[in-house]
Amino acid sequence: MKGALLVAGTTSDAGKSVVTAGVCRWLARQGVKVAPYKAQNMSLNSFVTADGAEIGRAQAMQAAACGLEPAADMNPILLKPGSDRRSQVVVMGRPLTDVDAMEYRDLKDHLRTVAVDALERLRARYDVVVCEGAGSPAEINLREGDIANMGLARAAGLPVVVVGDIDRGGVFAAMYGTVALLEPADQALIAGFVVNKFRGARELLEPALGMIRELTGREVYGVLPWLEGAWLDAEDSLALDNRPAIGTRAPYGRQTLRVAVVRLPRVSNFTDVDALAAEPGVTVRFVTSPAELDDADLVVLPGSRATVSDLAWLRATGLAAALPGRAVLGICGGYQMLARTIHDDVESGAGRVEGLGLLPATVVFAPDKTLGRPVGAAYGCPVMAYEIHHGVVTAEGGEPFLDGCRSGTVWGTTWHGALENDGFRRAFLADVAAVTGRDFVPAPDVSFAALREERLDALGDLVEHHLDTGALLRLLEHGAPEGLPILPPGGVRGAP
Template identity: 45%
Template sequence: MTLTLMIQGTTSDAGKSVTVAGLCRVFKRRGLSVAPFKPQNMALNSAVTPEGGEIGRAQAVQAQACGLLPHTDMNPVLLKPNSDTGAQVIIHGKALSNMEAQDYHAYKKRAMSAVLESHQRLSEQYDVIVVEGAGSPAEINLRANDIANMGFAEAVDCPVVIVADIDRGGVFAHLVGTLDLLSETEQARVRGFVINRFRGDIALLQPGLDWLEERTGKKVIGVVPYIHDLHLEAEDAIDKRQQVSENATKVAVPVLTRISNHTDFDVLRLHPQVDICFVGKGEAIPPCDLIVLPGSKSTRRDLDYLRSNNWDADINKHLRYGGKLLGICGGFQMLGKAVHDPNGIEGDAGSSIGLGFLDMETTLGSDKTLRRVSGQLIGSGAKISGYEIHAGISSGPALDNAFADLNSHRDGCRSDDGQIIGSYLHGLFDESETREELLRWAGASEIEDLDYAGIIESNIDRLADYLETHLDIDALLAP
């Protein structure tokens, strides 16, 4: 019989994604076939599966922890916000439509069918399915037709573990309050609690743990210490931690309102010879060697946002002084003369004037490009790989001077003066040969190699070591 174990949290960022990834590796080490699962995810950081579907980035990392390639069944419902009240709804890896919150709430019953179909398929293949909840199960306004937390757990009759972040404070109130707001049947399926990110002497916490178990009748399955300098690709917040050597190449990334796949920059943040700065609202882009315009889920709106912060003027000044400019996906589209959205794919229908650095225009359409690609850079032959997630098709003379020759097509372009590069590829810094060439293009020399894939693997193993040490794994695996 397949064991389905669900990890829910008292809040967003309580540690659900990380706990699931770590447990997937722990169970794999024990010889179990294991798969991750998140019924519904809301994130702008996504991954492309080998079959050409789109899922949340966290599930791709969790799949790696299982030793698996990512699959759309691991995240059957993905919501990509394109406004404060609306999102693109992706079912089984393919975009369905844009929906406002009220419309999606009404659609949830149909979305649950997709969720249960995926769970059933995984159940037929694996010994253990480790499920990640979303946000908190105690959001009263979201309880009706819930598919992300207890609604799913009740539908498949699986045990639940609730994770809370003690580093934020109020951990006992979070746990007791969350449990109290659940129905009796939901409370009954809670197997216990995990307290995450603890700093200090565990003996001083013990009276609180004893009280919690007596108060709730639930087991504290473990207390996980704060794991310093743990790196796993983030699903939401931009991780800005870095250690930089002297004379590092300075890279600036303007943070757009709907920035997507900011994990593109994780490898640069970890590189000791790169000093990366994420530029926020109202801040000027500082003097640097390279400006990177990132991907965006709402390209035209973020063009307006870019101009409202005067970043267009900062970019022009940067280019006048000989700096380099790279646009990725939506950032690439912004570099052209115009972005057209005649059908309102990313918001209101209409056209926007681009930054005008490249002689090309982009038209957004209903067909979304989703593919993993590899090839070589034109000119140097450096190895490149990555993935594409975009709705736009770009055309114009600028594309004649392509950036990369991929397995099925040519990608991006270089400006005639060599100062500007545009590409649709996410993850283009992950491949060491391309990363080194781009850093040299930006002005660096004598670049150290960085085994990014090895860093991710070692961090998953390190996380699993902590969970093995500090959690009652047998209690989690109990039937």
């Protein structure tokens, strides 16, 4: 078979990423050569491919669902917000420029060509490409020049399935409104809907499913039940809003280890701590105030797209003053904050800034971004990781720790993904337990890679058991059904 479809959503965090991954895993298990694709991603959770290209972390997860190595074509355009108004534009895995929303419009013609070309290359190499939209296709103020939703669907002739999050409420109004706000040529590509995150008795939902079919003339391809643990490789910090403390498996030793992850305003790659939550007896929660650190055994300062600004926020909230004397792990931007001084004429333009001084190191921001897949060792264990940073940290003392350093109960590294290495993670947690006096023993047999595969299989199972897979195959082979009704008011004018 040959084909492609676009998974859109009524909102951000409706479940587009996990539905795309689930469809990819289901197709891969059928022996289909399938690849994921997202034309334009706005995310601070990113990954580095084997050839040094930066793409969205969600697309790397979707590539894993397909059994593929991630590639730049899978996410040709990545926007990384550094403030409320400006974002770094990463094109085919390399930083291009920093722009505000108005300046970004001037790039749209070029970026549309980049996006369409990348999709065409994937379609030539694979039988099926499952595309993920961005935000909602009914963001009518952004329709002109759109390259991620209906603009892409029109350019490539893609049938569109709209995912709605019923857990938020108002899902049927959102589905109807999404279609009705689009112009007729866009509506003609909206083939149907998927209800996501349903909890309760399916029979109570059936009347509404029939009504939305009658009102829109479009199929509901299925209802996906709520799945605990579907937060794997979340795309953006919206996923943290309803994310409770995670890591509920009973401890292997007598006590649990409590990890507090500081939710910085521009937090990036918070997925680094997912591996900690996979350990029995480790609880992970995201915090924003000093009081929430009171019972923490380990505080994690994660990555940041705005190191100097987020450091100022740490001080303003009182979190910075609560860190000395605690066990702290800084990763990438968090490591930079722990240094003595930061010289930043690149990201913030702030020049020389005093760091927290908890590690004997200095930071100088370089114009060129470091992107790589480093390997090393710590605690006698091999470590494979990836790095994405402008800030170059020079350790001036302490003990070596991966590429960074350690001083007492404070550790720092620029390497993302290090905690996914099972032996290293266990040794590090045992060290944290020793310095904090916790009777915590890491379990000897947890494989984070195996856990990720189990979760991807669970997403594939959701698609196989709860969606009309025959109808999805017909969409892939034949496109959107002809003669779909055009809903009033017929939407707004937009560019094809």
